[in-house]
């Protein structure tokens with residue numbers, strides 16, 4: 001993102017609430033006692049953008065954050081960019097690589113590339129679980145017969161497949177737009193799929209282990 005600094009002024013600071021790209025903590029970032037910078041298209045216009053620096057409120061982090069916001073103080077960009085957190089436990093390496101790249105693409109505002117990597121994540125899940133078929137539609141149908149997963153998640157996987165399909169082609173067919181919101185919902189959904197395929201069983205095992213501990217204790 002480029003901001004043309006034709007006319008700039010120092011301006012008041014406001015609270016910036018976001019997730020810390022360093023520690024993952026969500027909080028209201030602190031000002032450093034220095035003003036924000038407001039930018040103007042020309043001398044007759046009102047504020048166009050704000051630029052500023054904040055500090056992570058987490059005492060054990062105190063990481064820096066540079067931001068650009070619009071005139072309503074809606075954040076347009078932070079540097080470092082926010083990385084959506086997720087639990088990596090028990091996810092096979094190839095699936096993990098694809099999903100991590102999808103998250104990196106999102107945090108750098110490369111939404112179409114992110115959609116393609118979400119689709120690749122599904123492909124890798126199918127390969128890992130031995131689902132067969134000559135295209136992803138058929139593989140996902142086959143995956144449903146191989147793993148225990150709620151029907152809603154299977155339906156959602158098909159939506160993600162279509163999103164990735166649209167992203168890889170010049171004209172979107174199913175989704176009117178592939179932007180920040182579409183990708184954030186898709187990443188959240190993919191996290192649920194990863195949990196269902198790779199993590200529920202682990203969690204259940206942990207619960208069972210706790211139970212046997214309790215049984216032994218009584």
Ligand SMILES: [Zn+2]
Pocket residue numbers: 020021022023024025056057058061062063
């Ligand atoms: Zn932090």
